[in-house]
Amino acid sequence: MTDTRHPTPRDARLLLILAGILLIAANLRAPITGLPPLLPILQPALDLDTTLAGLLTTLPLLAFAFISPLAPRLARRTGLEAVLFAALVLIAGGIALRSLGPQWSLFAGTAAIGIGIALGNVLLPSLIKRDFPTRIPSMTGAYALTMGVAAALASATMTPLATRFGLGWDGALATMIVLPLAALAVWWTRLSGRHNPAAMTTAGTRAAPVWTSALAWQVTLFMGLNSFVYYVIVGWLPTILLAHGHSATGAGSLHGLMQLASAVPGLLLGPLIQRSRNQKAIAVAVSLLIVLALGGLLAHPSLATLWVVCFGFGAGAGVTLSLMFMGLRTRSPEQAAALSGMAQCIGYLLAASGPPLIGWMHDAAGSWDVPLAGCLALALVMAVFGLLSGRDRQIHDTRPV
Template sequence: MKSQSGAAPIVVRPALLIVGILLIAANLRAPFTGVAPLLGLIRANADLTTTEAGMLITLPLLAFAIVSPFAARVAREYGLERSLFAALVLIGAGIAVRSTGTVWCLYLGTAIIGGGIALGNVLLPSLLKRDFPDKTATLTSAYALTMGVGAAIASAIAVPLAQVFNSDWRLVIGAFIVLPIVTALIWLPQLRNRTSPLRDTATPPHGGEVWRSALAWQVTLFLGLNSFVYYVAVSWLPAILHDAGFSSDKAGSLHGVLQLATAVPGLLLLPVVRKLKDQRVAAFIASTISAIGLLGLLLAPSMAMLWIIFFGIGAGAAIILGLAFVSLRASNSHQAAALSGMSQCVGYLLAAAGPPLVGQLHDASRNWNVALAICAALCLVMALLGLFAGRAAHIVTAPIRRATAKAI
């Protein structure tokens, strides 16, 4: 009995930790992507323009750009476990503030949610690599899938919940608070630990050799353009489908399909991407598939299910490849941290510009055709960038160049 009870923590704690990790992952998309199917309702009730409604997706992305590079510093000061708990508290507090009903609280709460998600986005992979170094690919696939499933469920139930609550969007977006509360309670046992993030975790962006590297910019723009088109789709897909003749319920369900399709490549790509000689072909194909999906929505919206799956798989694969490029193209852990900070800062700033810009294009043209065509063209630009970013090469810094010169 004594040995069994003594062995229990060795078995139970990792299991509880994995459950906590997966639940945190579920919080990293659902609280703000689940709002997209309600944007039409919120826009009408709060008297917002299309551009102003798009800011409800843009604000979290701005928070990602600002907060993400500083997440490692927070974790070094307070520990990974406590910082992740703080992320859950921020997400829950943001949901509460956002659902009070006033327009300024709607925006403030959305920004707070973005800050919490930014912490989780950066620190959760570091926790996985530290505690499960032999299962990183498997667990990263699992948490990517969980993130997609959480976002899909939020998207699918948003409109039905609005019908239950008599179109009171405040109650619907307030209901999302259940997830961070439950997750925080399950995460409580981990607060006894206080550990630092890994050395390759994103650091604050600053000038330096990485910013002057063509390869670093190719990786950064590949990620940034993919984020741009992905978050445009996350923001406006329900509205695009509604204008194409789909019901609000069907549009919300298809928005959920997008989230699931985005998560699928994680099950296949993550375990094999590092084993490829280079990733040029994979990056080109992923970007092209995204372009096909967007062109399909433009030219044949009646087949939306097929085109959404195409776009989701392509965008999901591009996200995984872009994140892999950060470590694969770096020469050391410090360089990986610098490139991660650069790519996240620039990438999320590009992504943040997407929803309001597309909202303005819609208001000017009174349709989504121009926006869909531009996003498809950007995917083709991504395909070209992928041919460069996917090369089996490393960013060369001054010390490496000097060492090479001496050897010659």
């Protein structure tokens, strides 16, 4: 018998929330990953040296580190929808400001984008937990995939928009405002309702011991080193590829391919983790995949497509695994929130130092060989912390440092 059930108001509300979640996810990486492919055009136009250009990648990461702890408090006071709407306004305003042309607006707009994305990064999982409590894995996979695809499209299209379509670097960056505007159109309808903020916990006195836990530091450093290497490559891959003879359009396309590859593990790791007694082998494997990719870029840059896919998959798996460790290695929601806050704060501080440091190393060495070798060494260290983090233990089971 055919099911003639008509959609209920609740169904319509959930579909609207789903659309809103996916549209927010599309804004959480693309405004950052769309900039690096334009650096070869942007640097001479604004007279930016390599170190200063690296700060454009660093500013959002600093915002992630320092703004993230404030997001739950803001959501408790004003509601999840209101803060997420404000985050989208910040992203849209930052994109507009970044595209004005002067050097000061480029940096100010990038900072505003980073603040907006930091709020979305923290609160989107809380929204999923509140409105889709029985579908957390599938919803998380969907928004991770959306985030990766949007980031890939931004990376691949910026250079053609700037050159082939004659928009220039500023006009190409301005086109990304369609992402937050589309999300704002959906979230505006949500503000008319009255929704309690999601139940969230923060690192209070009970959760403070994570900072003295050896396991917590192992998880934090696994995530931090992965983030350091990932954002170095996000920031400098197009420039590295140009130095090895690739065209600007080709470098942008490979940058987009890397972003797309980084989204795939979000859909694959969940079932694999559920069947594994521990995650040691997986953590080491994804770290060594990054080592392989960086070594390949050093030794055989002509096979850049292969190395870019390997790097994107490995680094994306590292991020996904790090987020899983927040729940697997803790005994309570309070402890998980404390570990997440610790790992993201320290992790993004490490990541923020990467692009300018690597840019300085390039300027000092005169090539990308030394910076890439340094990142390769850090990926090997990451494998060690992955081995330690992947053990079937929880923070309460380990001794303090």
